[in-house]
Amino acid sequence: MSHTLIVLLHDRPGVLHRAVSLFRRRGYNIESLTVGHSEVPGVSRMTAVVDAKDVEQVIRQLSRIVEVLTVSDVTNVPVVVRETALLKVSVTADAQAALLAVGAELGARAIDVGPSTVVFELTAEPWAVDEFIAAVRPYGIRELMRSGHLAMRCGATADTVGAAAAPYYFQADGMSDPDSVEG
Amino acid sequence: MSTTLEARTGAQIMCEALIRQGVEVMFGIPGGAIMPFYHAMPEYADRLRHVLCRHEQGAGHAAEGYARASGRVGVCIGTSGPGATNLVTPIADAWMDSTPLVAITGQVHSALIGTDAFQETDITGITVPITKHNYLVRHVADLPRVFAEAFHLASTGRPGPVLVDVTKDAQQATAVPEWDVTLDLPGYRDDRERAVDHDAVREAVRLLQRARRPLILAGNGVIQSGAHAELRTLAERTGIPVITTLHGLGAFPQDHPLSLGMPGMHGWVHVNRAIQECDVLFNIGSRFDDRVTGKVSAFAPRAAVIHLDVDPSEIGKNVRTAVALVGDARRVLRVLLDELPACAPPPSAWLARIRAMQEVHEPRQAYRRRPDTPVLMPHDVYAALNAALAARGSYRVVTDVGQHQMWAAQLLDWRRPRTHITSGGSGTMGFAVPAALGAAIACPDETIWVVVGDGGFQMTNQELATIQQEGITNVKIALINNGYLGMVRQWQELFEGRRYSGTPLSGPSFTRLAEAYGVRGIAVDTVDAVPGAIAEAWDHPGPVLIDFRVEREANVFPIVPQGKSIGEMLVSADRAEEPPCLTH
Numbered sequence: 001m002s003h004t005l006i007v008l009l010h011d012r013p014g015v016l017h018r019a020v021s022l023f024r025r026r027g028y029n030i031e032s033l034t035v036g037h038s039e040v041p042g043v044s045r046m047t048a049v050v051d052a053k054d055v056e057q058v059i060r061q062l063s064r065i066v067e068v069l070t071v072s073d074v075t076n077v078p079v080v081v082r083e084t085a086l087l088k089v090s091v092t093a094d095a096q097a098a099l100l101a102v103g104a105e106l107g108a109r110a111i112d113v114g115p116s117t118v119v120f121e122l123t124a125e126p127w128a129v130d131e132f133i134a135a136v137r138p139y140g141i142r143e144l145m146r147s148g149h150l151a152m153r154c155g156a157t158a159d160t161v162g163a164a165a166a167p168y169y170f171q172a173d174g175m176s177d178p179d180s181v182e183g
Numbered sequence: 184m185s186t187t188l189e190a191r192t193g194a195q196i197m198c199e200a201l202i203r204q205g206v207e208v209m210f211g212i213p214g215g216a217i218m219p220f221y222h223a224m225p226e227y228a229d230r231l232r233h234v235l236c237r238h239e240q241g242a243g244h245a246a247e248g249y250a251r252a253s254g255r256v257g258v259c260i261g262t263s264g265p266g267a268t269n270l271v272t273p274i275a276d277a278w279m280d281s282t283p284l285v286a287i288t289g290q291v292h293s294a295l296i297g298t299d300a301f302q303e304t305d306i307t308g309i310t311v312p313i314t315k316h317n318y319l320v321r322h323v324a325d326l327p328r329v330f331a332e333a334f335h336l337a338s339t340g341r342p343g344p345v346l347v348d349v350t351k352d353a354q355q356a357t358a359v360p361e362w363d364v365t366l367d368l369p370g371y372r373d374d375r376e377r378a379v380d381h382d383a384v385r386e387a388v389r390l391l392q393r394a395r396r397p398l399i400l401a402g403n404g405v406i407q408s409g410a411h412a413e414l415r416t417l418a419e420r421t422g423i424p425v426i427t428t429l430h431g432l433g434a435f436p437q438d439h440p441l442s443l444g445m446p447g448m449h450g451w452v453h454v455n456r457a458i459q460e461c462d463v464l465f466n467i468g469s470r471f472d473d474r475v476t477g478k479v480s481a482f483a484p485r486a487a488v489i490h491l492d493v494d495p496s497e498i499g500k501n502v503r504t505a506v507a508l509v510g511d512a513r514r515v516l517r518v519l520l521d522e523l524p525a526c527a528p529p530p531s532a533w534l535a536r537i538r539a540m541q542e543v544h545e546p547r548q549a550y551r552r553r554p555d556t557p558v559l560m561p562h563d564v565y566a567a568l569n570a571a572l573a574a575r576g577s578y579r580v581v582t583d584v585g586q587h588q589m590w591a592a593q594l595l596d597w598r599r600p601r602t603h604i605t606s607g608g609s610g611t612m613g614f615a616v617p618a619a620l621g622a623a624i625a626c627p628d629e630t631i632w633v634v635v636g637d638g639g640f641q642m643t644n645q646e647l648a649t650i651q652q653e654g655i656t657n658v659k660i661a662l663i664n665n666g667y668l669g670m671v672r673q674w675q676e677l678f679e680g681r682r683y684s685g686t687p688l689s690g691p692s693f694t695r696l697a698e699a700y701g702v703r704g705i706a707v708d709t710v711d712a713v714p715g716a717i718a719e720a721w722d723h724p725g726p727v728l729i730d731f732r733v734e735r736e737a738n739v740f741p742i743v744p745q746g747k748s749i750g751e752m753l754v755s756a757d758r759a760e761e762p763p764c765l766t767h
Contacts, residue, residue: 014308
């Protein structure tokens, strides 16, 4: 099944390579991978959607990477997930108004309207992005770029290491509970 | 040596950093991108010995052998490009066997990185999957911190290899080193220092106390953490029999009444059957490798598994675990022993049952001498070597990979930790000769026996020149020469209708080859000559190679065919064992 992991990484050269290399060589399927800066300078944040039977093992292997600071599995906790898509849609002058109406209805912004194409930007839940793409596909999609998932927990709980970048957070540990390692 | 406040080159800083880490010897080969480091070495030669090897693979295995014999971090060196890629095999080997290793490589000038410069290779990229961590150092100021981190990472937690790639300009640049560095490793923790989970310990104790058919499986972790005394106390206090993996050999004395032997693909029948019948399996410091488990879904089907490992990612990776104990084996065992002051031993019928199986399937029966053959059998060599080891003491045995390695594991009696050094997880042929060179330097007062096949020997025998140049006298090589890549040949015989594709192997005159390197060569092809040759080798004040010309088609038995349960063993070429009948 799919699991959404939030990973905080010490931002050193090659750290993304290490993470991606791990997914590849252990045979974990990445459905989505997004990396960028976090609120702490020097700490990057990754959202990885991984298809794995044994997510505990994925978390533990990720945690072996020296630059990995925390790994949290947020699959079963309240979380907001967003994805941004840019789409360049071909459209005739006659159909442009209809296309723009589709965009407006589904919450996409037309950010570049030309004589034969429209570029839309949509930030929404991934399923809504899928829906919008399906809706405009009949017009002809010239280009499509999706950002991958961004995930953040709801409420006050935060996946953060704080400015001190304190040592080794291993939130999905579960070591004391033998049931959690039977997967 | 420069005074503290004097600026010095990066290369000098590297030497001083190594000395500060307690390094006394390193194994390597120079080349363009690492020349500044070599230029600095002579100034430090009184404290930092450099051993020039003949191939970087040899340098890497020598560093591994040094580390495995001594428990210290091994250091190997290569230049950029091919020097670095030649280190990849020993680095992978150290990764699989959790051997503490720091590999230092030169890199092209930082301005040339990314231009496909002469001898440029992305060795940090190449070694990402086979190192605990690696570094590309472009700035001289980073060297003290990077070396401190590299040795910390290699030697703590679950040990392993760390690669430090240093650009030529970082070696040449000058700086006043700042030794008072703090390790900048916020994502790393030494899992040996984890707080012991007392609830889990109590749960483990409860399982051990209730068990009727318990077993202890001891691995490399016992040796790495120095927990052999605690293991013995645990076994003796509880009466639980102990089996030892390939890398656990020596963790528990094999002549102990509770010692059963090695499990797995070439384990003894009674050991594998005991695993299949046990109700609690306490794994201390081994990782349930597939060569131990066989078909994993059929492994230890009745057992509640207690798994003690320093690496949390090993828990539950291959085998379902009832109780997880993460941490240093010695530390956790001490806590466990406090919780287990006394324990009623398991029903004596359990050990009796295992010993009865051992009687029926007498372990070494596959190696009984056929009265009709005058041919020297491999087990004749092991019997004589085993007797000599017992009589003389003060030895290490380094084995390579293949049939001879399994015979050594099966037929020699392992008594003390770190006396058995081999390539396990990676199965690297060519390991033994250079690893023995490293072990010989680590243990100059002991005799280092190399047991090696004619295939593996020919992969790295150039290191005999290193042995000669370094004046190493305490290496004695027992070449088990059968003229085949024997383990592959055995599989071809048993499973592929004797189609010997790519396995017959001719060699040079091994005794003359040895003599060319200043190594005494002795050829043996009769049983009677074996003990004398071993004694002669032991007493000769220099390195010796004995070319034991053994039966060409001898096999390792028992064998669990690939993909089968460890309950299904071939005990000879024509007889498969019945699956075990179980009692409840």
